[in-house]
Amino acid sequence: MKKLFLYSLFFGVLVSCKSNIYRNESDSIRKQFRKVKKTIFHKESVPLSNGKNPEWINTVNFNLRKPNFIILHHTAQDSLEQTIRTFTLSRTQVSAHYVISDDGKVVQMLNDYLRAWHGGNAIWGKNTDINSASIGIELDNNGSEPFSEEQISSLIALLTRLKKEYNIPTPNIIAHSDIAPSRKSDPSAFFPWKRLSELGFGIWPDAAIENAPENFDAILALRIIGYDTRNLSAAIRAFKLHYIQNEVDDVLNEKTINTIYSIYKKQ
Ligand SMILES: [Zn+2]
Structure with a gap:
């Protein structure tokens, strides 16, 4: 009984430490969701330059816009924890929908329908807002090592689901370096693009x-x-x-x- 008490005390401290670490960030997350909600329900009519004032009459036929690209990255960091920490701090202003660790663990950090901040200043064709149109997947890799089999296997499973779910065109699975060639070089030359293309993810x-x-x-x-x-x-x-x-x-x-x-x- 005493042992049980000690265990619960130990886990209790662990849990509260964890919630302390993320307490501030949870406030930030709530704040961000409030901001998004406010934008979605905003109905103020702004007069046009010709003086006409658009009138609001709601339609009943709508849903959410879907992602049409998948952008692959390597984190260039040393661990999954480090990346998760970077993506949960407001001051970094960067994020991704998914992070996959080198042992194959998959962490989802944002709903697929929301806009993560992973592409930065990027262009692909005439699309100048890749973040709005894409899902960002980060692979935990320092940039100078091969990607592990477990990690690629999880990536393939995730791509299989996302490609089908959102009907992503095969050529629209591309690299961060493709959309920001002057700034980025991820994922590295170790990345198995040929293997992925054979499974229908990207072209070769x-x-x-x-x-x-x-x-x-x-x-x-x-x-x-x-x-x-x-x-x-x-x-x-x-x-x-x-x-x-x-x-x-x-x-x-x-x-x-x-x-x-x-x-x-x-x-
Ligand atoms: Zn990147």
């Missing part, structure tokens, strides 16, 4: 790469695929980090041009 060049036609404009094709080519060198490097993982540089050689052609044809 043909096994036998065809030569691009003489007049093929590789830079225009990169733009059509989705890359922001204003910093061309960064765009080529990001493309190679994803599709030519043993040659990550900004050299637009024949192999790179032919690989761009192969990916371009799959759009």
